[in-house]
Amino acid sequence: MKWYNQLVRCLMFAATCALAVQATANEVLTFDSDELRDRYTELTFQLRCPKCQNQNVADSNAPISEDIRLKTYEMLHQGYTDQEIIDFMIDRYTEFVTYKPQMSLVTIWLWVLPITCLVIGMLILFRLTKRNKQNENPALTEEESARLKALLEEKS
Amino acid sequence: MKFKPLLILPLFVVTVMFAVFGYALVTGVDPKAVPSALTGKSLPDFKLSDLVDNKQFLTRSDIIGEPMLVNIWATWCTSCKYEHPVLNSLAASGVKIIGINYKDDRELAMNWLRDYADPYDVNIFDPNGELGFDLGVTGAPETFFVDSNGQVQHRYQGPITDKIWENQLKAIFDEMV
Structure with a gap:
């Protein structure tokens, strides 16, 4: 019976590993260039999760943060500038969504x-x-x- | 000693700061409250399938025309279940409610509507949350008050209860009618 138990344990361990890999692999992104990757990192650090208490989008597991990360990724590859991406997010999630205040009459x-x-x-x-x-x-x-x-x- | 107005400047600054922070404390400013970017703006365009009929596509012009509530819901959302009976009674009292089935499964959603009754005029199926993103939705449930011109007048986050409707939201809806 002992070998049987061990086999089950091994299988369970393998399954857990596979699950863990899958969970992390969900968000492995490939970038066309290092420059895009740097901009992505910068943007997701600067954008703020609208659902969380003071967490940036890069750091948050909230579904909405995933959406914002994905949208940022897509827009970067479509050739939008950083400011255009930030404006796009602000249009939907207001100034709340960025940590860096935009210059305006109120924030001047x-x-x-x-x-x-x-x-x-x-x-x-x-x-x-x-x-x-x-x-x-x-x-x-x-x-x-x-x-x-x-x-x-x-x-x- | 001669009176030096400059000496009371720090006191003045501190008093003003106390007043500002005291005001925030007393009135209970909610740090979780995120303003809606959409309030006062037009409902965004979309083209998504009907929840019940996947060949039928719905657009913005299909749903606007009357004052209505646009309710974001999903079967994975527990507070939506809590909100559902309230929506049912609102629909029964003649409030037009459009549903956006947000990041959900078509079959699960249809079962839900069969089991708990269907308060929605029509349901827009938004499995990837595209329309939700354009609406600035951060989660479900969320409800938009849209007037007959398709302008968003108000956004409410979280489940609507009878009490909240009576005390707060009914007035907003009645104003649109």
């Missing part, structure tokens, strides 16, 4: 605000240092320095 503040803050901060710093300089004691008059000299000499 993301770029403008830090620079504005920096400029304002520098202006404030400039003014404060200038004011401090003005507050400094004015230089001694000739009379005063003569007196100071006298006092110092007197001591020594």
Whole structure:
């Protein structure tokens, strides 16, 4: 009976392996060029899964992420540019679908605000240092320095 | 000491931030809520087969004309089963519902409709989720409110319940009629 058990075990192991291979083989993609592969990687990292909590499309197993990955793959091979693919996704899944905000009247503040803050901060710093300089004691008059000299000499 | 307006600037900034975050906290902004890209836009074009008759093709112009609900459903979707009786009673009360059978098996879907009754005017068979993708569907069930001109007025994600319909969705539908 022992050989029988072992045989069953072996078969089960083989079946599990086959299943595992099949499961991963589901999404082995072949690319026409390395450039396309790099762009695919970049895009799927930048696109955000609409169904998940803060996960990118490359990282997510959600069916919708699979769809987005596949669509990205297809569109890359059809010659669409990265921006066209992103716009295509945004048309369907809104700005939510990309981690990198698109430049628009609403989002322009993301770029403008830090620079504005920096400029304002520098202006404030400039003014404060200038004011401090003005507050400094004015230089001694000739009379005063003569007196100071006298006092110092007197001591020594 | 002289009053320096600059000194209260940090306090001002912090107060504004508290107000913004406090507002989000109190009103309960849902981080899971994904806006629909389709709201206010026209229902996209499609050409897919009828669920019941695989030789019969349906297009956008075949289904629009009246205010209706477009419901994405599938037999693998458990909340769809939960939603189904609500759709049945809505259909009985005269609401036109178009079904999109999403990433499903034709036979399983037809069995489902036979077993649990069929609230749909017609069912579009979308096995690869193409139309779902154009609609910006992230899962099932999902329901679009489409007016008589084929404009999407509202999108609801998740199963519709009697309560949600009465409190929230009925008003949206009645506005389209």
